[in-house]
Amino acid sequence: MEETNMDDCEHNRESEVAPALIAVHPTQKSVAVAVGSNLRVYNLQEGCSVSLVDDSGVHMHKDSIRAIRYGAEGKLFVSAGDDKLVKIWVTDSWRCISSVSSEKRVTAVAISNDGRFVSFADKFGVIYAVEIEGSHENQSLPNKKAVPILAHYCSIITSLEFSPDGQYIISADRDFKIRVSVFPEKPSDGAHEIQSFCLGHSEFVSCLAFICSQDSQQWYLLSGGGDSTVRLWDFTCGSLLDTCHVGETGLLQSKEGIDDRLLAVTDLCATPGGSLIAVALQSLAGVMLLSCNLSAKSLHVARVVPIPGETFIPTSLAAASSSNQLWMVMGASSLCTSDSAPLARVKVLNGFCESNQDSVEQEARVLEDKDLPGSEQLLQTLQGSSFIEKDALSAAAEAVKRAMCNLLIKKQYPSENREFRKRGRNDKRVDKKK
Template sequence: MAMAMEDHHGTPPQHPQHVKSKSVAPALITVSPGGAYVVVAIGAHLRIFDFTKQSAVEVEDSTTPALHGDAIRSVAFSVDGLLFATVGDDKRVKLWDAKTWTCIKTICLTKKVSAVTFSNDSAWFMVADKFGIVYVFSTSADSVDEPVQLLAHCCSIITDMICSPDGKYIVTSDRDFKIRVTGFPERPLAGAHEIHTYCLGHNNFVTCLAFAGSEGLLLSGGGDCMIRLWEYESGTLLDTFDTTQGDLGNSKEGNRAVLALAASPTESSVAAILERFEGVLIFTCDVAEKSLKLLKKVETPGYSPSGLSFDCEGNLWLVAGAAETVVKGDEFVTPEAVAAAQMQAQAIALAAVTHVQVVRDCSLLDGASVPGGDALLRTLQGSEADVTKVQTATEAAELAMKDLLTKRQYSTEQRENRKRMRNDKKVTSITSA
C-alpha cells in the first residue's frame, strides 16, 4: 500500500484536496465551418460570438456535472458545423448542439483529455487522453456512452488528432516524435486495427497537424522547430521548413517550437504560430510541386498568438492569452471540494484577458475592421486586453506545454538514483527462523 511521505521537517503532507500544483492553459480559437460562430476557449470557459445576431451566446448545460471544472485543452466543430466538442483537464468530454449551444451529453473519463475530433460524417467523435488512448463515441443523443477504445499510442501523450478529408484515415501525433496514420474503420466501436503507415522525421515532440486541401497532403509542426509536409498515405516526407533560419531565428531566446497550424478551407494558404514569436507565418502549399513556401511573416506587435483558425472566407483569426488552472489530487476529493474547484476555475476564466486579431490577405486588420466589430471584441476578449498581462500569460502557457511534452534527459547516475528510489523496487528483509 502506498504510504504518505513526510517533508524534510517531518511535516505530513496536506490533504489531497488542497492545491498540489499550478498549470497554465493557452487560449484557443475556432470558427464554425459555415462562419456563423467564432469561439474562444479560455480556461474552463467558452466565449462565443454569433455573427447572425451580432451578439454573445451563453451556453446552457443541464448535464451532470455541468460546465467544465478545469482548463479546456481542445475544441472542435463537426464537419457539418452542427456539433461542437470540448475536452480538458477535468477529464470531462462535452458534446454541444452548435445551434442552440446546449450541452447534449457529458462523459467522464479517468485521465485528462488532450485532443478531440469528429469523423467526416459527424456520426462519431474521438477523444485522446494523456495516457495515449483514443476513445470513440457516437454523436447520437440516445447512445450509451461507455468509453470504447479506438486505438492507442503505448503510453505516449497524444498531442493532436484529425480525420483525413476523404474520411479514410485518422491521423494522430504524440510526444514521442511519431505521426501515425490509421485506417478509420467502418465499425468504429470494433476498434481501428489497421495502422496504414507512419510519418517519421521529427526529432522532438510533434505538437500539431493540419491537412492541406484534399490532395493527400499533411502538415505537421513540433518541438524541433520544423514544419513538415507529407504525403500521408505513403508516409513520404515532401518538404521541410526550418523556422530557425533567416530572420525567424533568435539565438538569444533559443529555438521556437511550432505551437499550432491551420489550413484555409478556400485556398492553399497555411498559417503557423511559434512560441515566443510576435506574429504568424503565412505559407502557400503548392500541390503541383508538393512544396511549402513562406509567403509572408505578419507581425502582431506586443502579442504572441496562442491559437489560430481560418474561417470560410479565408480570414485568419488569432487569439493570445492563457488562464491559470489549479490542479488537485485525484484521491479523497470530496464533492464539496470538486464544486469549489469548479467555481474557482470558472471565476479564473471569466477574469482572464485575451486579445483577438484577424489577418486578411496577409495584412493585420485594425480593431474597427474586425468582423463583428466592438461587440465581438468585448465578447471574446472579456475586457480590454492588457498587453503585459496577455503576453505574460501566453508565455507561461508555452513553457507549461513545453515542460509537459519534452522528454526528460537523465545522466547515467541520475537514472541509477531514480531506479533505487522507485517504490516498486523496495526490498523486504526476511530473517531466517
C-alpha cells in the same frame, strides 16, 4: 519531509498552465475561445454573445479545457480537458447534449466529417471513439460510453484528425510519431490496422492539418513540431514530400525577443486549397505565412506578419473554409483580467486566402480592434474584457512561452524523484495486506 516536498512538486506539475484555444465555425457563423475552464462563444451572424445550455447532467467544465473543435458541417462542437469530460454541443442552440467521461485527462479531440463519430485521446496515449446516432437537435443523447480503439504506448497524443473521407484517423504524439490508422466500421472492434507511419520529426509533433490539391483532388497532410519544422506528407504511404525549417529563416533574425531555443511550431492553419499556411511559433510575436505548391510538392516561407503595437504570441489559430480571415488567440489559464476572468487576447488577420506571392505581400494584414466583426462586444465576450492593459499582455506573453514549453517537452526527473513517482503509480501499487 522529503515526501511532502515531492508532493508539492507533483502538485505544481499537475497545475500546468493551459494555453488559450480558438475555433471558428466552417461558414464563420460563430467563433469560440477556451481559456482555463471558460468556454466563450460569439454569434457572428447575429452579433451577440452565446449563452451555453448544459443539459447533460454535469454542469460545464471544472478544469482547464485542452481541446475544442467544430464538426465539418458546423452542426456539432466538442470541448474537452483536464476534468476528464468530453462535452458534445449542438451549435444551433448551443446545448450540451452529452458529457462523455474519460479515465484520464483529455489532450485532443476530433469529429468525423459525417458527424457520426467523436474521437478523443487521453494523457496515457489511449484514443477512444463515441458514436453519435440520429438527430440530436432537440434532445440529449443517452449516456454514452467511449470505446478504446488504439493507443500510442504511454505517449501523450498531441493532435488527432479524421481524414476528410473518413477512412483514416491520424494521431500525433510527443514521441515524434504520426500514425495513420484505418478507422474501423465497428469502433468497438478496435482500430488495429495501421495504414502508415509518418516519421521524420526529431522532436514532439504538435499539430496536424489536411490540405487538398485543386488539380488532382488528392489530400495531403501537414505537420508541425518542436524541431521548428513544418512537413508535407503523402499520409497514405507515409512519404515525406518536403520539409520547411521555419526556425532557420532569415526573416526571424531581425525580430527582437526571439529565443532560438523556443521556436517550436505550436499550431498551423491552412487555406482550403493549401496554397497558404499560417504558422504559430512558440516565441514569435506574430504569425508566419508559408507558401505551398502542391504540384511541385514544396513548402517555403512567404512572410512574417508582426502584430503592431503589442506583444502578441498566438497560442491557437483557426479559419473558416468560406472566409479570408485568420483568427488568432493568445492567453493562459494562470492569468486573469481585473475582474478575475481568465485572460485571452483575440486578433484577426485579413487576406488569408488562396493567392499568389505578390498578393500575399499586399493583402495579409492584422485588423484593428474597431474593424473586427462585432468590435467591442465580440472582444468583451471572447477575451473577458474589451480592453487589456499592456502589462497584462506582456505577462501573458511570458506565461504563454512557458505554457507551450511545459505542455509538450518531456519532463526530466532526478533519479530520487523517479522512485517516488513509481511508488505512486496506480499500475505499480502493491496491496501490503497480501
